[in-house]
Amino acid sequence: MQRRRAPRRDEEGLIPVLADITREVENAVRRPPVRPAVRTQFQVAALLVREERARVKADTALTPAKRDQELKRLDGVATLLAKIAARDTSLLALLAEDARVSDAAREYKASVMRAGGIEPPEEPERPAPAAPTQATDRRTEKRAEKRVVPQSVISRQMANPFLAPNFEAAAERAAAKPRRLAGWELLDPLFRSFERDAPGAPACMDLPEPRHVPVPQGRDLMPHQARVVAATTRGHRTFLLADEPGLGKTAQALLAAQAADAFPLLVVVPNVVKTNWAHEVGLWTPLRRATVVHGDGDKVDAFADVVIVNYEILDRHAGWLGQHGFRGMIVDEAHFIKNKSSQRSQNVLEISERIRTRTARPLLMALTGTPLINDIEDFRAIWQFLGWIDDEKPLGKLMTSLEDTGLTPADPGFYSAARASVVDMGIVRRRKVDVVADIPARRVADLPVELDDAAGRSIRASEEALTNRLVQRYRAAVEARMEGEVVDGVDHALARRVAAAELKDSSSKAKGENVFTMVRRIGQAKAGLAADYAAQLARNVGKVVFFAKHVDVMDQAEQTFADRGIRYASIRGDQTPKVREQNIAAFTNDPDVEIVVCSLTAAGVGLNLQVASNLVLAELSWTDAEQTQAIDRIHRIGQSEPVTAWRIIAAQTIDATIAALIDSKSGLAARALDGASEEDVPSSTDVQLEALVTLLTDALAGEGAA
Structure with missing residues (x-):
């Protein structure tokens, strides 16, 4: 009788079990349709790969060589899962942050962990979900019906189906735990610190003097703009940029994204400036490609470096935008999200939370010209978008800064110290009079707008008809020339005569489409x-x-x-x-x-x-x-x-x-x-x-x- 071979050490543990499951899933996906049980196997394998990666990285008992070996083996399983998802892109939905993990999947996950020699933790009892109201059901269904995934986005997902998990983001969120200030209500004092009289208190963070900020040829950056870019170069990643209109917030934001390498970059804007943002991308970051989302996104280029979308259609696209792998997000006219209960605010906060979860230290910028000291509660949603606070308390570096003051809200000096802590998180506020030496006394700023309605289509059709009429006149004039009168290319003298004739007719006619x-x-x-x-x-x-x-x-x-x-x-x-x-x-x-x-x-x-x-x-x-x-x-x-x-x-x-x-x-x-x-x-x-x-x-x- 043949003796059974003892398993090698590298065949023990969770990773070989995950590899076997992944190969089973691969074979099953090659023979569609994919059964629900196979989808469960895929989801559980992906979840455990991520968890095992985190455990291996945090295990101090492992030598560096052993840790690298284990991570390499996990990367092999993750690569195979990525290939499987590229074959059947419907599996990608199982990896979303809000993807449902069924009871069957939880049970299967526990059995896989036991097979790998790991005792699964006890599952806490989950309270029975409250029965949703009919109104809630209708809103949820309506929102789900609205959401779309453009074909270009699906193509990008197939080309790069897995976003590598970044555990630095989770570690950074867990790093700052309240100690001395635990139990204190802090958000209300933070807001009130901006309402109290503070003569001489800065309304702008300390910005470094710029050295060399590279700009495209033919463009000039004003000193106050360069300081924000310099701060980004030094590692600052969250800004409430509240400069007055006319001080070049768009250029500052794009060059900050360039300095932080925050691409792909998501830009959320009012509809009226959507086209202008695409224009500014071409001016300030000409090596980056921009795409503008219109309607259902049929023409969006999901491989572009900068994705520009307006508030009005954000609800339709919030699903895929949150999973796109953005490394930065800019919200223009950020006071649009001051009402936290509004759908537009919820969409912005949902997407920014997903970006912070997936990316360590993303670039987040809120742009608004509204003064900071009026209705400071309006900035609750903006601070939350930037990751400074959540619904209950300050987060991360802001909490650490408040702890470092050594004060509590009961101390007289707390409010001025709290205000300074918030400002240092990235509030930038300059008025025209503050930087008068930087800017021209008079300037004309062009704001391109897109006429994408029926009137716009009619205007473009009329312009095409006018152009065709000019071309026909030109051709008729060329044919009527005397023999031997030849001009290579476009005869500009003749073109001017044709245009002059059209202008004369336009001035004399009472009816008909013309340039006027x-x-x-x-x-x-x-x-x-x-x-x-x-x-x-x-x-x-x-x-x-x-x-x-x-x-x-x-x-x-x-x-x-x-x-x-x-x-x-x-x-x-x-x-x-x-x-x-x-x-x-x-x-x-x-x-x-x-x-x-x-x-x-x-x-x-x-x-x-x-x-x-x-x-x-x-x-x-x-x-x-x-x-x-x-x-x-x-x-x-x-x-x-x-x-x-x-x-x-x-x-x-x-x-x-x-x-x-x-x-x-x-x-x-x-x-x-x-x-x-x-x-x-x-x-x-x-x-x-x-x-x-x-x-x-x-x-x-x-x-x-x-």
């Missing part, structure tokens, strides 16, 4: 988005001037402000001098009047609105001079703060072309007005003509390339 009607329709389509941004600015910085060319755009903006309960004044061309003066006085003297809606032609000259330092240009002018006159309503003698003009531009339309042309001619206009140039100051006709020429030559160049 198209630009007006773009202004109407942008009105709501421009008003939305002006409302955000007013919330963050106080008074805002809103400029528009057409009455219907002004009407739509005023309706938006009225719907939001924002008080505004109006300056129009059909007002009597008395009404006009009353409205100006209301805006300049009444602190409750936050916005003045101005006609670009009626209010472009002769007004003093320097009580504001921010204005929104909802529609583009045809000349730089007209735009400058509007800006000069607030940028004038007596203005104590730098002025920012926010120019709303419809991306991927002729609007962007017109903006570029105005900018290209602004230098020529300045030189001519200063007497340094003999060239004529550009007129509105110049820009209109050049816009048509650009449409035509771009289309002809595209045909040549094709």
